[in-house]
Amino acid sequence: MNEFEKIIQNLRIKNFDKALEQCKLYENKQNQHIIFNLKGVIFTQKENYKLAEENFLKSIKSNDKFVDPIKNLYLHYLKYENYSKLIEYANKLVHLDNQNPTYNYFLAHAFELSNKPDEAIKFYKINIDLNGKEKKKSLNNMASIFFFKKKYNEALNFFLEAYKFDVTDKLLANNIFRTYVRLRDIKNSDIFFNTCNELDPNYKSFILNKCEYLFLKENVTEAINILENNKNDLDYLLLLIKIYYTIGEKNKGLSILKEARKKKFNHPKFNTNLSLRLLYNGDFETGFKLYESRSSKYVNYFKDIKEWNGEDLENKTIFVYNEQGLGDAIQFSKYLIPLSKIAQNINFFVQDSIYDLFENNINNLKISSLKNLNDNVADFKISLGSLIKFFYNQKIDTKKLGIKVDEQRKNYFEKIINKNKLNVGLVWSGFIHGSGQPYRSIQLKKFEKILSLDANFFCLQKEIWENDLIYFKESKIKNYGHLNFKDITALIQNLDLIITVDTSFLHLSSSLNKKTWALLCIDPDWRWGDLNKINPYSSIKLFIQKKFNNWDNVLDNVCTQLKPMIK
Numbered sequence: 001m002n003e004f005e006k007i008i009q010n011l012r013i014k015n016f017d018k019a020l021e022q023c024k025l026y027e028n029k030q031n032q033h034i035i036f037n038l039k040g041v042i043f044t045q046k047e048n049y050k051l052a053e054e055n056f057l058k059s060i061k062s063n064d065k066f067v068d069p070i071k072n073l074y075l076h077y078l079k080y081e082n083y084s085k086l087i088e089y090a091n092k093l094v095h096l097d098n099q100n101p102t103y104n105y106f107l108a109h110a111f112e113l114s115n116k117p118d119e120a121i122k123f124y125k126i127n128i129d130l131n132g133k134e135k136k137k138s139l140n141n142m143a144s145i146f147f148f149k150k151k152y153n154e155a156l157n158f159f160l161e162a163y164k165f166d167v168t169d170k171l172l173a174n175n176i177f178r179t180y181v182r183l184r185d186i187k188n189s190d191i192f193f194n195t196c197n198e199l200d201p202n203y204k205s206f207i208l209n210k211c212e213y214l215f216l217k218e219n220v221t222e223a224i225n226i227l228e229n230n231k232n233d234l235d236y237l238l239l240l241i242k243i244y245y246t247i248g249e250k251n252k253g254l255s256i257l258k259e260a261r262k263k264k265f266n267h268p269k270f271n272t273n274l275s276l277r278l279l280y281n282g283d284f285e286t287g288f289k290l291y292e293s294r295s296s297k298y299v300n301y302f303k304d305i306k307e308w309n310g311e312d313l314e315n316k317t318i319f320v321y322n323e324q325g326l327g328d329a330i331q332f333s334k335y336l337i338p339l340s341k342i343a344q345n346i347n348f349f350v351q352d353s354i355y356d357l358f359e360n361n362i363n364n365l366k367i368s369s370l371k372n373l374n375d376n377v378a379d380f381k382i383s384l385g386s387l388i389k390f391f392y393n394q395k396i397d398t399k400k401l402g403i404k405v406d407e408q409r410k411n412y413f414e415k416i417i418n419k420n421k422l423n424v425g426l427v428w429s430g431f432i433h434g435s436g437q438p439y440r441s442i443q444l445k446k447f448e449k450i451l452s453l454d455a456n457f458f459c460l461q462k463e464i465w466e467n468d469l470i471y472f473k474e475s476k477i478k479n480y481g482h483l484n485f486k487d488i489t490a491l492i493q494n495l496d497l498i499i500t501v502d503t504s505f506l507h508l509s510s511s512l513n514k515k516t517w518a519l520l521c522i523d524p525d526w527r528w529g530d531l532n533k534i535n536p537y538s539s540i541k542l543f544i545q546k547k548f549n550n551w552d553n554v555l556d557n558v559c560t561q562l563k564p565m566i567k
Contacts, residue, residue: 004031007038016042033063040072052076067096074106083114094123101132108138115298117145136165140172147175150433152183170196174205181212182433189213204235211239220247231256234267241273246439247548248522253277268293282530288389296323297383301349301373308380310390313343316379321349321370323383326485327504329354330511331527332384334398334535338391340365348384349373354485359402396535403511409490417494422455422566425492425509426477427500429465440502440521442551444468444475449559450499451475455566458495460488460505497565499558502528510537517561519554520544 003026010019019042027035036059043052053076059069070092077085090107097103108123124138132138143158156179163172177192193213196206207226214223220243227240237260244253257274275290301321308318320336322329329350336348344364349355352369360367417423429441445468451457462481464472472479480491489508492498498509498516502525509516516537520528522545543554 004034004038011038011042011045014045016046033059033066033069036062037066037069037072040069044072044076049076049080065096067093070096074110078110078113081113083110086110087114099130101127101130102134104130105132105134105138109141112141112145117149121145136162136169136172140175143175143179147179147182150182150431152179152433155179156183168199170199170203171205173199174203174209177206178209178212181209181216184216184438186217189216204233208235208239211236211243215243231260234270238269238273245277245523246436248545250523254281268295276526279531280526280529284389284392284531288392291389292386294385297385299323299383301370301383302376302378302381305378305381307386308382311380313380316343317345317347317377318343319347319349319376319378319381320384320387321373321381322351324385325504326351326354327502327507328384330357330403330504330507332388333358333401334396335384335387335391336365337362337396337398337400338394339387340400347376347378357404357485357489359404361400365401392531393534398511398535403489403508405493405512406486406490409487410493413491413494418456422497422562423458423495424455424562425458425460425495425498425500425505427459427461427498427503427505429461429463429468430501430503432463432465436521436523436525439523439549441465442501442519442555445471446551446555450555450562451477453559453562453566455562458491460492460498460500461503497562506540510540513537513539516540517558518542519551519558522546522548 003022007019007022007026010016010022020039023035023039023042036055040052040055040059043049043055053073056069056073056076059066060073070089074086074089074093077083077089087107087110090103090110093100093103094107104123104126108120108127111117111120111123121142124142127138128135128142139158139162143155143162146152146155146158156176159172159176159179163169163176166172173192173196177189177196180188180192193210196203196209200206207230211223211226214220214226224240224243227236227243230236231240237256241253241256244250244256254277257277260270261274271290271293272295275287275293278284278287279291299321301323302319305319318339320339322332333348333350336346340346340362346362346365348365348367349370349372350367352371355367355369358367426447428444428447430437432438434440457475457477459472459477459479459481460483464481480488483491485508488505489512492509492512492514496515498505498514499519500506500509500516501519502521506516506518510518516539518528518540520542524544528542543557545551546553
């Protein structure tokens with residue numbers, strides 16, 4: 001038995017002090033990289049993680065081609081959730097052997113945990129191509145990333161590929177079940193409901209998926225009963241609250257939220273959920289504090305720049321970035337106006353499709369694309385969603401940051417639009433997998449009475465849901481959904497009225513001060529609550545649903561108010 005085997009034998013029987021003595025006894029210049037690594041393992045077992053880290057680092061310094069301490073440091077930083085270091089040491093492993101599938105899996109997992117999904121996908125694919133032993137995990141993890149992005153079809157393909165490895169894997173079976181439910185694919189949801197029920201009817205993921213499935217099939221009472229019986233668990237609780245609000249039972253939902261708050265649930269998902277309800281009802285102080293828990297805030301923009309928390313901005317530079325949708329950028333950009341009164345150097349980063357859309361009359365404000373984030377230096381940063389809390393109660397003159405209209409394109413549309421009739425822009429559905437869908441959208445056929453009126457109707461939306469395609473093709477609606485935002489803006493300026501569900505077009509039209517009728521579901525977004533009373537769009541009219549999944553009152557009201565405008 002050589003000296004290393006003796007150390008390892010004592011390590012296995014947890015005779016740590018003896019193993020450390022042997023390390024000291026056997027250490028020399030030729031083997032010190034191995035000894036340092038063994039000492040790191042011993043200290044890890046002794047739960048002295050500081051000394052463990054020090055010895056692993058010494059081992060690497062002694063021999064930077066020795067992989068064992070690098071792998072051990074990777075596991076160390078994984079345990080302590082130090083994701084920047086996790087990426088660093090996974091990269092070292094890949095650099096040493098880029099054809100090693102496990103090392104590529106390590107790096108992919110590190111990127112995923114660091115909220116860098118695109119980089120994670122790249123290295124998961126390498127692991128898959130190299131047929132690594134983690135191939136099933138890579139497929140599942142990659143699918144989960146696409147699921148989180150609401151790219152459910154892509155997610156499904158990878159889940160199904162992983163499922164081929166083991167059809168008894170209840171985690172994968174339930175991931176597939178959940179994806180079919182989100183795709184609103186009843187036939188395949190039925191199949192995987194039965195599959196998952198046979199695998200384990202008491203599996204938590206299955207019970208949660210089952211409740212979403214029951215809700216999809218309009219068995220609302222059964223879903224609520226299951227969740228009510230399990231509401232001491234946060235995941236069940238949040239789904240129960242979501243269902244109550246979705247069906248318009250807001251008092252029940254808020255009551256459960258407040259009761260749960262007494263139990264001191266302290267989880268980002270719970271805090272975010274509660275924040276949205278408090279903000280809607282006007283409890284801004286508590287609501288905005290809890291709103292900081294939202295997942296969208298934790299994107300890796302300007303990670304080395306300090307977040308602004310109200311400090312003096314004189315002679316300072318601050319970056320503001322939009323971390324949510326296009327509608328958020330348009331609606332909440334107005335809070336840059338009061339910020340400009342206390343900051344002389346602001347750079348606002350938004351999506352590439354709209355960064356040049358703003359009519360900027362503020363000298364100290366620059367608007368840039370989110371694509372141009374690298375190598376930027378500032379004193380402070382803040383997300384647009386977090387900026388609101390500093391200025392929400394101020395009256396704002398939005399003229400300084402309006403929406404730019406291309407006069408040449410405006411004139412073009414003016415020539416081709418028949419001004420002898422009322423011209424109405426129409427948006428009846430949003431992103432098919434967006435928040436609150438399908439209950440925030442309206443089946444196009446339900447607009448039949450409105451579309452029968454003697455007016456010109458223009459489709460502004462790009463995506464047409466499958467269940468609307470036939471009716472849409474046979475309707476008299478003129479399709480302009482292919483236009484970019486610049487052209488849509490010019491088109492809207494030539495229309496008399498925009499009728500839209502809650503999408504970015506609602507905010508674009510309202511910001512242009514165009515007469516806009518907003519068709520809102522029974523559980524509208526928090527921004528249409530008390531916040532809307534402080535700085536409302538001047539040209540907007542809200543039509544709010546009275547009964548869950550029933551748009552009759554809204555559309556009848558729209559039709560009634562539209563008729564006199566046509567006459």
